[in-house]
Amino acid sequence: xxxxxxxxxxxxxxxxxxxxxxxxxxxxxxxxxxxxxxxxxxxxxxxxxxxxxxxxxxxxxxxxxxxxxxxxxxxxxxxxxxxxxxxxxxxxxxxxxxxxxxxxxxxxxxxxxxxxxxxxxxxxxxxxxxxxxxxxxxxxxxxxxxxxxxxxxxxxxxxxxxxxxxxxxxxxxxxxxxxxxxxxxxxxxxxxxxxxxxxxxxxxxxxxxxxxxxxxxxxxxxxxxxxxxxxxxxxxxxxxxxxxxxxxxxxxxxxxxxxxxxxxxx
Numbered sequence: 721x722x723x724x725x726x727x728x729x730x731x732x733x734x735x736x737x738x739x740x741x742x743x744x745x746x747x748x749x750x751x752x753x754x755x756x757x758x759x760x761x762x763x764x765x766x767x768x769x770x771x772x773x774x775x776x777x778x779x780x781x782x783x784x785x786x787x788x789x790x791x792x793x794x795x796x797x798x799x800x801x802x803x804x805x806x807x808x809x810x811x812x813x814x815x816x817x818x819x820x821x822x823x824x825x826x827x828x829x830x831x832x833x834x835x836x837x838x839x840x841x842x843x844x845x846x847x848x849x850x851x852x853x854x855x856x857x858x859x860x861x862x863x864x865x866x867x868x869x870x871x872x873x874x875x876x877x878x879x880x881x882x883x884x885x886x887x888x889x890x891x892x893x894x895x896x897x898x899x900x901x902x903x904x905x906x907x908x909x910x911x912x913x914x915x916x917x918x919x920x921x922x923x924x925x926x927x928x929x930x931x932x933x934x935x936x937x938x939x940x941x942x943x944x945x946x947x948x949x950x951x952x953x954x955x956x957x958x959x960x961x962x963x964x965x966x967x968x969x970x971x972x973x974x975x976x977x978x979x980x981x982x983x984x985x986x
Contacts, residue, residue: 735961738780739954745772746950756943759824766822771815773950777957778811784961804960806845813838814953829882832889835926839892842956846899846915856902866894869927876934886930897923900959910964918955925949 731739749769753760760766785799799805813834820831870890877883900919904912925948932941958964 731958731964735784735958735964738783739776739958741776741779742773742954745769745776749773749946755946756940759942760822762823767819770822771818774811774815774818774953777953778808781808781811781957781960799960801960801962803845806841807956807960810838810841810845811953811957813841829885832885836885836889836892839889839896842896842919843892843899845960846896846903856898856905858901858905859898862894862898862901866890869894869930873930873934889926893919893923893926900956911959911961914955914964915959916955918952918957918959921948921952921955925952 749772750756752769753766760770781804782797782799785801785804799808817831817834817838820827820834870887873886874883877886897916897919900912900916904916906912925945928938928941928945928948932938932945938944
């Protein structure tokens with residue numbers, strides 16, 4: 721299944737409409753600041769247009785969590801669903817981190833801390849009652865991958881404080897990836913798959929940032945970083961929607977029925 725087919729069969733018409741502001745503001749940011757040619761200018765305008773897609777995803781989470789149709793009101797700003805609520809807090813922290821990282825050198829550590837807070841919210845939001853994450857088959861893979869990433873980028877850092885902060889941040893983002901993957905293992909839904917994909921893209925985006933900063937310049941680095949970052953936030957945001965059009969279990973059941981029907985016809 722290609723991306724277009726996945727998008728068409730996964731989201732309802734209402735869910736697609738709620739995502740229009742995100743894709744529009746993502747495109748607007750790319751048109752205005754052209755990250756493919758380098759980092760945007762260190763201005764308040766860059767901050768505003770950089771966080772617009774994140775604000776649009778916050779709108780998606782709030783509007784999708786509503787139990788009644790219509791535009792969200794002030795009473796709907798904090799969703800009742802715990803996962804949606806914590807993911808909304810994570811987006812708020814991420815927006816703060818985005819603002820800081822416009823000033824890439826002077827505000828790098830505050831940006832790192834803001835994103836760390838965001839990942840704490842993602843981690844809490846992915847908590848499951850059945851504790852399936854503790855028995856996930858991918859747990860050791862994420863642990864080893866986190867160690868490999870840290871050992872790869874650590875030689876480029878010349879500060880013990882920064883080394884400790886980065887080590888803690890790596891532990892956080894890979895923990896989120898582990899929990900998101902475990903959720904998909906347990907639920908098998910399209911929403912869980914989007915969350916898993918989003919968490920992995922977040923790891924990829926941060927790995928590109930670290931490589932570009934401490935190892936070597938990544939070709940088209942700013943564009944690749946922002947593309948994977950916005951894709952990551954999109955996946956995590958839509959994973960809060962518990963009523964995506966289809967899920968993997970439904971698709972497998974449908975395929976099984978079709979296969980049985982073909983055998984009977986033969």
